[in-house]
Amino acid sequence: DFRGALEEVKPAFGVAEDMFKECVRNGIVEWSPAVQRILDDGKLLVEQVRNSPRTPLVSVLLEGPRGVGKTALAATIAIKSNYPFVKLIAPELYVGMSESAKCNAITKVFDDAYKSPVACILIDNIERLLEYVPIGPRFSNNVLQTLMVLINRVPSHERRLLILATTSQRMVMNDMGMLDVFNTVLSVPLMTTVDHVFKGLSNLDLFDDEMSNVVRRSLIESPMQVSIGVKSLFMLAEMARQDEDNKMENFLLMFREECMKGLGQI
Template identity: 45%
Template sequence: VSNAITFATQRCIQYSKTGVTMTDPKNISVSMADFKRALEECKKSQGFGVEEDSLKNHMLGGLIKYGEVFNKISNTLTDLTKQVKESKATRLMSVLLRGPKGSGKTAIAANLALNSNYPFVKMITPVTFVGMSEMQKSQAIGAAFDSAYKTPLSMIIIDNIERMVEYIPIGPRFANHVLQTLMVLINRVPPKNSSVLVVCTCSDDRVLMDLSLKELFNVVVDVPRLRTPAHVEAVLTSPELELKISSDEVKEISKRCALPISIKQLLMVVEMTRVACPEKFTAEEFERRLLATGMRLKPKSIARFDGLGPAIAGGNQFGLGKLADLE
């Protein structure tokens, strides 16, 4: 309220070279816009609320639904979010998103937070802790959880947990103080009248095994790379990308991509091709830029007969003419 009054008062103050004057002080009125602005300022200063801009930065290209695998992941996380929100018996839920680098774990976590309608969301990333000592990192993590406990419903995202604990496989070496802080807080039941959903991401299974992190979580969700040509086709034809590409070119690209491929890598090559060829997106240009990034293409001799295995498995019988159609 005090901040809202301050904002309302500032509208009636005029600054000039001769000094400061107040115009019509008797008619100062506090509007809803003043209250909203005061609330935003309070959130920023106290660390409350949802960091929408920060979360959106982790999903600049939107979230692409590439098939049944993605739908299962999304449905599972949505159900867990609902459970924490509605169940009186679930005051703490810890979820681990596990998968290869570039598989979209951070984007999925950010999208979950944006659509959760939780009043408090805090995302902790290794970038936040650059230049901090182990003790400072532990204190910052503890402060984030303390803020979450002050609200009835909150979500904490801990991204790239292997970098958070400074894990190095040789040794192995890691920041033990940070690790112990995470192990305690991830399993700590919130105070009464408070529920917390903790979502962590990890790209290195060695961390989970060597540091016994997997056992910390109630639920482990695997986020794989794109495994089938159908997944690649779904990405290329998604409305979020708005690609100027024919169906034949899409099929050619999906056949030639060496699988599995991370969705992050695929989107990077798509954007490279789009910028280079804004008028027409072709498989040839895509393949050229895919190879330029160090990724592989499936040999044409193999790509041509990708349909042969499923056809035989289905018990189909065909002659040489039918084989030619698979090309």
């Protein structure tokens, strides 16, 4: 399991363990077989990079709506790779940098990676790295072009590199020609059944059994389409928990709102 994986990792150099751990703060709950499938696909790519002489560079994009766990899953694959070099490129690291400083910092991570016989880079939240905003639209073409070239640049001298990236803007990536740059794409799904939701809640200690039954029945009976990400579910649960007296009502209210938002009905 994942928590175990974290403990085993003892890379010679370069892994920023802490930052990756924070990406998986609330663990990986297997609320659907799709979760394990993504981790398995990741493992195959990890092996391909390590072994295939014809493809020293492989790039994969994890895409899906906000809050479905893209970052946590990508971080898990990266940590489990056990590569000696694993590094994060994320918007939080570059707050306040100019476009060109950001490009330099990103390029530096790649240059460092090329020094390791086999390396993994996780590029988190591409649209935010690009400073993308739908109005306009605007984004940093500098950062975009730098990423497009770097993601495509085959390391020389027999070095090997796995690139993991996450985005919640698949269409935008496609329009930018960024999707083509990746060798493969993994889609991280939303929870869509009541069962998903309760598997997701199982470790949170939010409702006792009786409450669980009431809530479950209410969800099943309501004519609403379930559509929520695991991260949002955790947030709702914690919010509901604050008002002990109205926990179920509040949870159901916020849950319905979140699903409608997810379905574009609000």
